[in-house]
Amino acid sequence: MTIQWFPGHMTRAKRQIQDKLKLIDVVFELIDARLPQSSRNPMIDEIVGPKPRLVLLNKADLADPEANAKWLGWFRSFGLEALAIDANSGSGVKEIPGRTKALLSDKIERQIAKGMKPRAPRVLIVGIPNVGKSTLINKLAGRSAAITGDRPGVTKGQQWIRAGGDLELLDTPGILWPKFEDLEVGFKLAATGAIKEQVLPIEEVACHTLRWLAAEYGGALSERYGLSDIPPSLPDVAAAAAVLEEIGRKRGCLAGGGHIDYEKAAGVLLRDLRSGKLGRITLESPIV
Numbered sequence: 001m002t003i004q005w006f007p008g009h010m011t012r013a014k015r016q017i018q019d020k021l022k023l024i025d026v027v028f029e030l031i032d033a034r035l036p037q038s039s040r041n042p043m044i045d046e047i048v049g050p051k052p053r054l055v056l057l058n059k060a061d062l063a064d065p066e067a068n069a070k071w072l073g074w075f076r077s078f079g080l081e082a083l084a085i086d087a088n089s090g091s092g093v094k095e096i097p098g099r100t101k102a103l104l105s106d107k108i109e110r111q112i113a114k115g116m117k118p119r120a121p122r123v124l125i126v127g128i129p130n131v132g133k134s135t136l137i138n139k140l141a142g143r144s145a146a147i148t149g150d151r152p153g154v155t156k157g158q159q160w161i162r163a164g165g166d167l168e169l170l171d172t173p174g175i176l177w178p179k180f181e182d183l184e185v186g187f188k189l190a191a192t193g194a195i196k197e198q199v200l201p202i203e204e205v206a207c208h209t210l211r212w213l214a215a216e217y218g219g220a221l222s223e224r225y226g227l228s229d230i231p232p233s234l235p236d237v238a239a240a241a242a243v244l245e246e247i248g249r250k251r252g253c254l255a256g257g258g259h260i261d262y263e264k265a266a267g268v269l270l271r272d273l274r275s276g277k278l279g280r281i282t283l284e285s286p287i288v
């Protein structure tokens, strides 16, 4: 589902999350490991405020392992606890309850000092559409998933999900808008499937993607499509279109009259990127 974000929607989304923050102990900020910058909400610090937060780089299985390590270091340098996970397979997910408790250790110690039995931390998962929020909820809940019923103060219809004995999750995650501030960000979000490709012309999305890929992963491109060496810098969209044409030719994406069907070629490239067939790829590096 692609949401059309207008200022009114953004204000409402922000307000809904801030209402839920009153009920929880910790926020899991889910971002796409392939686009840790562009898949973040630009107002996230303001929205979450001082509430403890765990940043989860999801889809880490599709992202470049070296880049994952760099990004984790980058988040930690800003004092944010961060983990790389794959909510689909569950890799890294087991570490989440322990990290959550570590984040809340002061609060837990205070409860113990008062003779209280520390309760399971209450969690809200937030992130942009399609980043894997529902997949993570299901994975965390696993077979021990149990809806614990309405509690006072919880929005009508909203429930807590018990994840093992360790966490309680609000069943409806907070949906945030991504960073739309420039067209390049839009192209990256479309390339990874975070926004529907119909929003932007697919050939343009593919050409922009080829420019990023050539810079960092030219070898993977040449290998996958049997292309001769691609220069690391494709100076403009026309140069990228020439590479797309070559991919189309190699893959038999033909329109009438022996012409290349660019739309088809773009579809091949983007499907390969999203499914990991081009290898593990991250489309942006931390700015240091």
Ligand SMILES: Nc1nc2c(ncn2[C@@H]2O[C@H](COP(=O)(O)OP(=O)(O)OP(=O)(O)O)[C@@H](O)[C@H]2O)c(=O)[nH]1
Pocket (backbone or CB within 6 Å): 001, 058, 059, 060, 061, 062, 085, 086, 087, 088, 089, 127, 128, 129, 130, 131, 132, 133, 134, 135, 136, 175
């Ligand atoms: N490869 C990979 N795919 C993932 C991972 N997590 C989620 N996905 C896939 O990403 C897609 C979106 O996942 P969802 O859990 O529906 O995402 P969501 O954030 O709940 O989406 P909305 O309901 O649109 O807000 C699904 O096809 C998942 O299978 C992951 O860690 N790795």
